[in-house]
Amino acid sequence: xxxxxxxxxxxxxxxxxxxxxxxxxxxxxxxxxxxxxxxxxxxxxxxxxxxxxxxxxxxxxxxxxxxxxxxxxxxxxxxxxxxxxxxxxxxxxxxxxxxxxxxxxxxxxxxxxxxxxxxxxxxxxxxxxxxxxxxxxxxxxxxxxxxxxxxxxxxxxxxxxxxxxxxxxxxxxxxxxxxxxxxxxxxxxxxxxxxxxxxxxxxxxxxxxxxxxxxxxxxxxxxxxxxxxxxxxxxxxxxxxxxxxxxxxxxxxxxxxxxxxxxxxxxxxxxxxxxxxxxxxxxxxxxxxxxxxxxxxxxxxxxxxxxxxxxxxxxxxxxxxxxxxxxxxxxxxxxxxxxxxxxxxxxxx
Numbered sequence: 356x357x358x359x360x361x362x363x364x365x366x367x368x369x370x371x372x373x374x375x376x377x378x379x380x381x382x383x384x385x386x387x388x389x390x391x392x393x394x395x396x397x398x399x400x401x402x403x404x405x406x407x408x409x410x411x412x413x414x415x416x417x418x419x420x421x422x423x424x425x426x427x428x429x430x431x432x433x434x435x436x437x438x439x440x441x442x443x444x445x446x447x448x449x450x451x452x453x454x455x456x457x458x459x460x461x462x463x464x465x466x467x468x469x470x471x472x473x474x475x476x477x478x479x480x481x482x483x484x485x486x487x488x489x490x491x492x493x494x495x496x497x498x499x500x501x502x503x504x505x506x507x508x509x510x511x512x513x514x515x516x517x518x519x520x521x522x523x524x525x526x527x528x529x530x531x532x533x534x535x536x537x538x539x540x541x542x543x544x545x546x547x548x549x550x551x552x553x554x555x556x557x558x559x560x561x562x563x564x565x566x567x568x569x570x571x572x573x574x575x576x577x578x579x580x581x582x583x584x585x586x587x588x589x590x591x592x593x594x595x596x597x598x599x600x601x602x603x604x605x606x607x608x609x610x611x612x613x614x615x616x617x618x619x620x621x622x623x624x625x626x627x628x629x630x631x632x633x634x635x636x637x638x639x640x641x642x643x644x645x646x647x648x649x650x651x652x653x654x655x656x657x658x659x660x661x662x663x664x665x666x667x668x669x670x671x672x673x674x675x676x677x678x679x680x681x682x683x684x685x686x687x688x689x690x691x692x693x694x695x696x697x698x699x700x701x702x703x704x
Contacts, residue, residue: 380603381546381565382424382447382456384410385627385644385660387599387610389679389704392428392443392462394569394599395544397478397533399462400432400439401699408681414662417673423448430462431684439464439476457485458527472537472697480529480546484562486553487522525551525562537697541570563604571597573700579618582652590618595702597625607632608641614702621648621704623660640665642675648704654683658704679704 384390390410391398407429414422430441441462448455464478531544546565554560574596578589599610612625623646629639642665648658662675681703 380606385662385677386658386679386704388702389658392441395531395542396462396480397464397476397531399430399441399464402683403432404686405431405684410679412677414675415672437466454488459483474535476533478531482527484525484527485522527551538573538700543568565603567601569599571595592617619650650703656681656703
């Protein structure tokens with residue numbers, strides 16, 4: 356009786372989810388410029404040399420529904436083809452049910468020079484996504500409970516629904532574009548343009564396409580003191596306001612803030628949310644993000660950020676902690692004339 360009831364309820368919920376709109380959100384990074392290949396495939400090879408990086412995010416660590424995300428990437432530039440290539444790997448674990456997603460992506464970009472100090476980069480990405488849920492390990496159903504000893508050990512039961520709890524594999528296609536000058540940039544990316552089916556049962560639950568617009572402007576604050584190395588150059592100082600807008604399904608979000616760079620230290624402060632546009636009658640406020648990082652001349656970049664939660668969960672959720680690490684490899688084409696007369700002005704973080 357209990358087993359039949361559970362199956363009936365599950366089928367009812369499944370019918371609702373497959374015959375009505377079902378939504379999901381991709382993982383997010385507060386330090387979105389420290390995860391450039393995840394933000395926009397057009398950024399692959401943007402440093403005109405090799406680059407390797409790692410990102411880790413732990414969101415809401417004080418509650419059971421925490422989210423943890425880890426990613427690693429490598430990209431490089433092929434000057435003979437004006438092309439950037441890269442690979443990105445990410446694993447994300449969501450909520451008490453331990454929904455796990457593993458994504459492996461290959462990226463390609465091409466750089467076009469439109470005029471002096473003006474460039475455009477289109478980019479493309481193909482991703483293999485595998486999702487699995489701890490259906491039997493993390494969830495407890497009524498027929499797992501022994502009616503004779505309800506507080507005793509749980510009863511293990513095989514799946515009543517064929518394929519229930521099996522991993523789901525998807526192919527996702529994404530595109531992006533990035534326009535930049537010496538001090539300004541604007542990018543647009545569209546992930547999951549083919550909207551692959553992510554349903555764990557026989558049904559259709561498309562993964563919604565994610566749109567992102569990101570832009571910024573770097574304002575020079577003059578030069579600082581002399582560097583303590585052989586370059587005989589002064590330290591750089593910048594103020595860089597940025598914006599990052601995302602939309603996926605019914606969810607919309609805006610990151611609005613700025614970076615302050617006093618070589619080699621970077622400070623960041625921005626607000627994430629869209630309070631004037633609630634989602635399902637819930638206020639769309641998320642967090643205030645505070646960041647500090649260091650950009651070393653060796654090419655090593657390290658960043659830490661903390662999200663102070665301002666949503667209804669409050670700071671008792673533990674906020675979110677995020678670490679980023681990247682290393683820009685020495686340029687193997689040193690001594691050869693550069694085909695670009697400006698650098699990509701996006702922040703390292």
